[in-house]
Amino acid sequence: MPLAxxxxxxxxxxxxxxxxxxxxxxxxxxxxxxTADVVHDLSDFGRGEVVGLAALTEAALALGAGNPVAHHVTNVVVEEVSEGRVRARSKGLGVMANGSCGSVTYEDTVIRVGTAGWRISHRRVVACRVPLNGLGQGPNAP
Structure with a gap:
């Protein structure tokens, strides 16, 4: 049965x-x-995997003023993997205090957790650094 x-x-x-x-x-x-045991994969930023809510909070506090002042998410696509488990992909924009902006793709595994509802159990954050994911960026590109 398709996801409701x-x-x-x-x-x-x-x-x-x-x-x-x-x-x-x-x-x-x-x-x-x-989830309490979430794996937050920041490998694309050289920070490896942060495991668990306490470690995620600690990492955010340690980054301090290096955190974006605004996180915006868009283009959410949800795909059912199995009963009680979905994959969600979305685009994220981070606005820094100095006005600069960056783009990421969030790749989430989301699970149903009893009466609590849906929770992200794994998030991979992938930086978007070049247009078209590098397509057309070869030696003959304008």
Missing amino acids: LEDRLAVTELVALHGHLVDAGKLDLLDEVF
């Missing part, structure tokens, strides 16, 4: 909630977005 519309909406809102909580400094509420 209500579940698609819940997962999309879950992905969006992350930015609201982080930008407001409500790191103590990240359990509303992530």
